[in-house]
Amino acid sequence: MKQKGEHRSAAMGQQSIWKLLFRFSGPAIVSMTVASTYNMVDRIWVGRIPGEEGLQSLAALGYVFPIMIAFMAVLLGTGVGAASLISRRLGADNRNGANRAAAVTITLTLVLGILMTAIVLPNLDGILRLIGANDSTPYDAKVLQLAKDYMSILTTFAFVNAFSLTIGSIIRAEGSPTFPSVVMIISALINIAMDPILIHVLDMGVTGAAIATVIARSVAAVVFVYYFISKKTSFRFRLKNFLPDIKTLKEIYKVGLASIVRMSAFAFVTLLANRIATGFDTNYVAVLSIMFSISSFAFMPTMGLGQGVLPLVGYNSGAGLKERVGEVVNKASMAALFWGAMCTLVALLIPTQLMSMFNSDPVFLENGTTAMRIFAISFFTVGLQNVLSAFFQGLGRGIASLILASSRQIIFLIPAILILSRLFNVTGLWASFPTADLCAITLTMVWTVYEYRHLGIRFRLRYPHNEA
Numbered sequence: 001m002k003q004k005g006e007h008r009s010a011a012m013g014q015q016s017i018w019k020l021l022f023r024f025s026g027p028a029i030v031s032m033t034v035a036s037t038y039n040m041v042d043r044i045w046v047g048r049i050p051g052e053e054g055l056q057s058l059a060a061l062g063y064v065f066p067i068m069i070a071f072m073a074v075l076l077g078t079g080v081g082a083a084s085l086i087s088r089r090l091g092a093d094n095r096n097g098a099n100r101a102a103a104v105t106i107t108l109t110l111v112l113g114i115l116m117t118a119i120v121l122p123n124l125d126g127i128l129r130l131i132g133a134n135d136s137t138p139y140d141a142k143v144l145q146l147a148k149d150y151m152s153i154l155t156t157f158a159f160v161n162a163f164s165l166t167i168g169s170i171i172r173a174e175g176s177p178t179f180p181s182v183v184m185i186i187s188a189l190i191n192i193a194m195d196p197i198l199i200h201v202l203d204m205g206v207t208g209a210a211i212a213t214v215i216a217r218s219v220a221a222v223v224f225v226y227y228f229i230s231k232k233t234s235f236r237f238r239l240k241n242f243l244p245d246i247k248t249l250k251e252i253y254k255v256g257l258a259s260i261v262r263m264s265a266f267a268f269v270t271l272l273a274n275r276i277a278t279g280f281d282t283n284y285v286a287v288l289s290i291m292f293s294i295s296s297f298a299f300m301p302t303m304g305l306g307q308g309v310l311p312l313v314g315y316n317s318g319a320g321l322k323e324r325v326g327e328v329v330n331k332a333s334m335a336a337l338f339w340g341a342m343c344t345l346v347a348l349l350i351p352t353q354l355m356s357m358f359n360s361d362p363v364f365l366e367n368g369t370t371a372m373r374i375f376a377i378s379f380f381t382v383g384l385q386n387v388l389s390a391f392f393q394g395l396g397r398g399i400a401s402l403i404l405a406s407s408r409q410i411i412f413l414i415p416a417i418l419i420l421s422r423l424f425n426v427t428g429l430w431a432s433f434p435t436a437d438l439c440a441i442t443l444t445m446v447w448t449v450y451e452y453r454h455l456g457i458r459f460r461l462r463y464p465h466n467e468a
Helices: 004-013 017-035 037-047 053-091 095-131 138-156 158-173 178-201 205-229 246-280 282-318 322-349 351-356 362-395 398-455
Strands: none
Touching: 017 178, 017 282, 017 322, 037 053, 037 178, 037 205, 037 282, 053 095, 053 138, 053 158, 053 205, 053 246, 053 282, 053 362, 095 138, 095 158, 095 246, 138 158, 138 205, 138 282, 158 178, 158 205, 158 282, 178 205, 246 282, 246 362, 246 398, 282 322, 282 362, 282 398, 322 351, 322 362, 322 398, 351 362, 362 398
C-alpha cells in the first residue's frame, strides 16, 4: 500500500500542468515575494532614520549585501541540488535514495551555518573594507561601523539563517509545497512587524533590523524542526543517513553548483559595483542598495516560480514524460514574461515614488530615479531566465546549468560594469545590468532550443488537457 507521500509525488506526473504550477509555484511565489521584503523593509525603515544617518544606514546595508548573497548562494544552491536529486529519485520510485538525500542536506545545512560564523565573524572588518567600505572620512567611518553592527549579529546566528533558508527546498521536493511557503511567509511577517519597533521605537537603528531578521528566521527554523520530529514528512530517516557520502554530495552539487556559482558571481558583482560606486560617491552605494532591493522584489517571485518548475521537471523527466516537461517549462515561461513586463512598466512609470519610500533626500531621489529607469529594462527578462535555469537543473544538466547560471554575472555583467562605467561614469554603471541581462537571455534561449530538439520536445503554446 502506498504511503501518503507517494501519492503526493505521483500527482506530479498526472495532474494538469496549470494546476501543478499553481500548487507548487503558487505558495513559493507568495513566500519568495514576502521573503524579498526582508531586505526591502529593512531599507525602508533604516532609510527613515532622521538626518544623514538614514543615508549612511542605506549605504551600510549596501556594503553587507554581497556577504549575505554569498552565504545565501551556498545555502540555496545546496537546497536546489537536493531538491532536484530528491524529485528525480521519487520520480524513479527510489524512496530510500530520496530519504538519504534529505538527511544529508540537513547535515550540510548545519555545517555550512557553523562555517559561516567561524570564517566571517573574525574577519568582518577586512571583508567590508574589501567590498569598498572605508574610514577615510568621518561620514564613511560611520557607514563602516553601521555595516559591522548589522552583519556581526547576522553572522553570529548564521546557523539559524542556514536552516530556515535550505530545509524548505527538501520539503517542497517531496510534494509538499505549501507548508514551507507558509512558514517563510510567517517569518517575513514577523520581520515586518518587528522592524519599526526595534529600529525606531527602541531606537536601535541597523542593529534592530538585524535582530528582527534573526528572530524571524529563528521562528522558521523551529517550525521546520517540529515538522520533522513530529513525523509529518513522508521522509523516513535513519541515523546513518545523516553522514554525508561522496555519491550523494556529488549528485547534490552537480546541479546545485550552478545556483551557487550564479549567486556567488552576483555577490562578486555587487562587491565590484559597490567599489566603483564608492569611487564616484559613497551615497551612490545607497542608491545601488535600493536598486538591488527593488530588483529582488522582481526577481524573487520568479525564483519561486522556478522552485515549482524544478521538481515538476525532475519528476516527469525521471518518469520519461518528456512532453509534460515541455509543457511545464512553456507555461511557466509565459507566466514569467507577464510578470517581468508588469515590473518593467511599474518601474518606468513611477520611479520617483518608488525611491521616495526609502529616503526623501532630493539628491538621492534624483540619482535614484535615473538609476531606476535604466534598471527597469532588465526586469522583463529576469523571470524567463529563472524558469529556464530551473528547467536545466530539473533535468540534472549540471554543466549546462553552471554555464547558463554564470553567464549573466561572469561572462556579461562583470565586463559590462568595467567597460561601461569607465566610458559613461555612473550612468554606465546602471546601464551595465540590463545590457548583461539581454545578452544572457539570448544565450539561454539558444541553448534551450537545442535541448528541446535533443529531447524531442515540441514547443507548443497550447497542450491537450491531460488531467488525471
